[in-house]
């Protein structure tokens with residue numbers, strides 16, 4: 471009986487995570503979704519300088535395509551490889567958002583962005599997605 475009850479509780483926890491998108495604690499392995507999980511972060515912290523009229527470094531962060539195309543320094547994200555993605559590097563070294571700008575990106579959000587990029591299928595060799 472005890473064992474069965476535990477299994478039941480476990481199921482409740484897992485379905486709760488899937489619905490709530492509890493990314494901050496890194497407990498779920500589901501890939502974050504661009505529209506639902508990632509864009510709200512960019513919207514709050516990046517897009518006022520990277521989209522519409524202002525485009526710092528010529529980078530528009532409003533769509534996946536424009537992120538992959540990137541800005542003056544090349545692609546902002548490298549599919550399937552967060553470690554080699556400029557966007558992650560700049561947040562990690564606290565260069566983006568620029569110093570003294572608020573709000574900054576939290577550690578939990580940075581982890582979410584890393585997961586999002588790492589979960590992308592890599593571009594086939596020889597294509598432009600490098």
Ligand code: HEC
Nearest residue numbers: 515516519526527529541542543544546556557566567571
């Ligand atoms: C206050 C305005 C501002 C905010 C907010 C901001 N940026 Fe930037 N960003 C800039 C400017 C300006 C540049 C160009 C810097 C340069 O060329 O020296 C830049 C450059 C970049 C680049 C390099 C583009 C390239 O190809 O050279 C990336 C990647 C980037 N930002 C990511 C982000 C991310 C991610 C966020 C949000 C977490 C963010 N930025 C928030 C102003 C901003």
